[in-house]
Amino acid sequence: xxxxxxxxxxxxxxxxxxxxxxxxxxxxxxxxxxxxxxxxxxxxxxxxxxxxxxxxxxxxxxxxxxxxxxxxxxxxxxxxxxxxxxxxxxxxxxxxxxxxxxxxxxxxxxxxxxxxxxxxxxxxxxxxxxxxxxxxxxxxxxxxxxxxxxxxxxxxxxxxxxxxxxxxxxxxxxxxxxxxxxxxxxxxxxxxxxxxxxxxxxxxxxxxxxxxxxxxxxxxxxxxxxxxxxxxxxxxxxxxxxxxxxxxxxxxxxxxxxxxxxxxxxxxxxxxxxxxxxxxxxxxxxxxxxxxxxxxxxxxxxxxxxxxxxxxxxxxxxxxxxx
Numbered sequence: 001x002x003x004x005x006x007x008x009x010x011x012x013x014x015x016x017x018x019x020x021x022x023x024x025x026x027x028x029x030x031x032x033x034x035x036x037x038x039x040x041x042x043x044x045x046x047x048x049x050x051x052x053x054x055x056x057x058x059x060x061x062x063x064x065x066x067x068x069x070x071x072x073x074x075x076x077x078x079x080x081x082x083x084x085x086x087x088x089x090x091x092x093x094x095x096x097x098x099x100x101x102x103x104x105x106x107x108x109x110x111x112x113x114x115x116x117x118x119x120x121x122x123x124x125x126x127x128x129x130x131x132x133x134x135x136x137x138x139x140x141x142x143x144x145x146x147x148x149x150x151x152x153x154x155x156x157x158x159x160x161x162x163x164x165x166x167x168x169x170x171x172x173x174x175x176x177x178x179x180x181x182x183x184x185x186x187x188x189x190x191x192x193x194x195x196x197x198x199x200x201x202x203x204x205x206x207x208x209x210x211x212x213x214x215x216x217x218x219x220x221x222x223x224x225x226x227x228x229x230x231x232x233x234x235x236x237x238x239x240x241x242x243x244x245x246x247x248x249x250x251x252x253x254x255x256x257x258x259x260x261x262x263x264x265x266x267x268x269x270x271x272x273x274x275x276x277x278x279x280x281x282x283x284x285x286x287x288x289x290x291x292x293x294x295x296x297x298x299x300x301x302x303x304x305x306x307x308x309x310x311x312x313x314x315x316x317x318x319x320x321x322x323x
Contacts, residue, residue, distance in 0.1 A: 156184035185214035213242030240269035275304025
């Protein structure tokens with residue numbers, strides 16, 4: 001009996017404590033939301049140097065997590081001039097400063113976390129800090145994260161810089177390397193075209209050729225035409241992938257002969273491109289490839305024929321940099 005009473009009292013006390021704790025937490029959350037809203041209004045209203053100075057003084061008493069939370073929320077909401085003004089305000093209030101320091105002095109995990117924070121503030125000094133990390137950090141995985149961060153904020157370095165800093169001539173190449181090179185293609189199209197023609201790029205060259213498709217300029221088809229006759233089958237396959245990305249049927253004149261390439265990897269990419277680009281003149285050759293000894297060639301030929309006979313190429317699923 002006594003044990004039951006003690007157990008009941010203990011249970012009620014524990015439940016009461018949990019209930020009180022929940023009330024306290026909810027009250028604190030309401031206060032935090034109210035404070036965040038008030039701070040957001042101050043940030044949106046700060047336009048004069050005096051108002052910025054007042055905010056700078058206030059920020060000294062606000063923890064970094066809250067400042068980051070409020071700024072991140074506002075930057076997601078606003079566009080155009082308001083977004084640009086908030087970025088200038090973030091710079092004036094030193095929002096990237098802590099992340100830039102951690103990028104220089106923290107351990108590997110802290111440096112990567114600092115990059116994530118700097119992505120919120122793509123200011124010139126944040127970009128400079130990421131570029132310095134890419135060039136100087138002693139760890140390859142951290143340098144790769146720096147390159148990815150620069151790509152996500154639209155400041156990806158030139159392909160030659162990426163090849164050197166990421167040691168692409170020797171290290172295994174992965175999908176992130178490919179995505180970073182593609183992201184920089186429109187910005188560095190001239191250098192990308194030049195490097196794709198340079199035999200010294202070695203094993204990186206197929207990646208460079210494929211990235212040409214992400215330039216978004218149909219004039220690059222002439223360059224891809226040249227690469228379609230390259231002695232390296234990996235380069236020929238990359239040219240077909242790039243043509244598929246560009247989506248211009250004008251590539252058909254040199255893509256269709258690749259359907260007869262002696263290497264499976266080239267035929268597979270040429271078959272996929274023929275289907276995606278709507279090259280109906282390739283239907284007889286594709287029909288013949290349905291009997292190809294390679295299972296992959298047969299499967300892709302069936303898919304391409306289904307697209308061409310149905311009349312609608314299926315959309316490509318983009319490979320992006322989203323975390």
